Amino acid sequence: MFSFFRRRDAKVYPADKIGDALYERFPKADALPEKAELWFDVYFKTEADADAMQRYVESRYPLDLSRDHDTSMENEPTADGKDTYGAWNVEFTLPVKPRHADLSHTIREVERAIRDYRGNHGGWHLGIAEKGEG
Numbered sequence: 001m002f003s004f005f006r007r008r009d010a011k012v013y014p015a016d017k018i019g020d021a022l023y024e025r026f027p028k029a030d031a032l033p034e035k036a037e038l039w040f041d042v043y044f045k046t047e048a049d050a051d052a053m054q055r056y057v058e059s060r061y062p063l064d065l066s067r068d069h070d071t072s073m074e075n076e077p078t079a080d081g082k083d084t085y086g087a088w089n090v091e092f093t094l095p096v097k098p099r100h101a102d103l104s105h106t107i108r109e110v111e112r113a114i115r116d117y118r119g120n121h122g123g124w125h126l127g128i129a130e131k132g133e134g
Contacts, residue, residue: 013029013100018104021126025127033098036127038093038094038124038127039125039127040124043073043087043088044086045088047088049088050088052117053113053114056113057090063094064092066090073087073089
């Protein structure tokens, strides 16, 4: 039966934050691109921890990375309200396959590194890969 309403394929787009982001960005399961970008925003209380995170990321991934010192975030409470973000910011974009398993693996790996380097995760965003990359 024909329907105007597209149904979300739970095998491609599981009902979680990653599945939601994947569905929002790439809603046609039969037209998923080969490449996407996963952007992370991370804050640190010390420059040394930000440096360590930068070295870790640069050693593992081809990426677009930027550093900043933003004193306005120094006392900004984290999303859970248990901490403050910190003034040292590291933002980076990783190339990924827009598949739930690949995204989950990459996000878990980066979040583990963020914890290891005492960072506060500002968030991540799934985007469309730039033409001509990688």
